[in-house]
Amino acid sequence: MKVEKVLWNVDSEKEAPCIDTEPSELIWIDSEKIKRQRLYNFSKRMIDLVASCCGLVLISPIILWVAYRVHKEAPNAPVIFAQKRVGRNGKPFTMYKFRSMCADAEEQLEELLDKNEIKGAMFKIKEDPRVTEFGKFIRRTSLDELPQLINVIKGDMSLIGPRPPLQREVVEYTQYDMQRLLVKPGCSGVWQVSGRNDVHFDEMVAFDVEYIKTRSTRNDLSLIIKTIKVMARSKGAY
Incomplete structure (x- = not known):
């Protein structure tokens, strides 16, 4: 059986789909079915907006405290x-995100790529020398992710969805992996509540x-509750 798959040009600011067909034994997502889920998409957007706006207000003292500590640790580096x-x-x-690494972290990345501890198109190492002392804490507790609520309000992300990949990671994706891009990425998701960096x-x-x-x-509501529990345990985060 042949299945239809959509590929994207990730170097463009605009969507640039092209179609490819080939035999496959893998289970493929029906992209047309995803588009037809209008009621679900509307309710998901409403939950995202209400929860993100309320969350920003309720946790504003925590956000201000984290911002202060990040700035205090490196006054000449950006907080966000x-x-x-x-x-x-x-x-x-x-x-x-709140900055959890030294200011020149991106420049140091090339020297660390051979130390990657995650199999596949991601980069993670437990003892990353670029992470600051306070950065270790906000990563372990996921407090560094709080500014992503702004992304949710803007509509770039959802509270729940696949982890948003880097452009250099997507270059390594197979056509099967590209299915992750059929929906909005999320602040949290199944990966985050299932071991996070241990997966x-x-x-x-x-x-x-x-x-x-x-x-x-x-x-989605179940995953939001599980995310809160995972953040409290700080399991699998680094």
């Missing part, structure tokens, strides 16, 4: 780290494909 990520349909967007790339893709195929409001 802005990075290009790949979103739905391969459209790049700027994702925000390798192929497992993450499997989690994401299953999530996209079975996503529902009930599942």
Whole structure:
């Protein structure tokens, strides 16, 4: 059986789909079905907006405290780290996080690529020398992710969805992996509540494909609750 798959040009600011067909024994997501989930998409957007706006207000003291500590640790470096990520349909967007690394972390990356401890199109090492002392704490507790609520309000991300990949990671994707880009990326998702950095790339893709195929409001709310529990335990984060 032949299946239709959509590929994207991740170097463009605009969606640039092209179609490719080939035999496959893998289970593929019906992209047309995803587009037809209008009621679910509307309710998901409403949950994203209400929860993100309320969350920013409720946790504003924590956000201000983290911002102060990040600035105090390195007064001449930016508090917010802005990075290009790949979103739905391969459209790049700027994702925000509290800076948890030294200011020249990106320049040092090339020297560390051979130390990658995650299999597949991701880069993670437990003892990353670029991470600051306070950065270790906010990574372990996921407090560095709080600015992503701005991305949710803007519509670039959702509270729940696949992890937003880097452009250099997407270059290594197979056509099967590209299915992760059928929906908005999320601040959290199945990968984050299932071991986070202890889960390798192929497992993450499997989690994401299953999530996209079975996503529902009930599942999203369940994952939001699980995310809060995982943040409290700080398991698998580095």
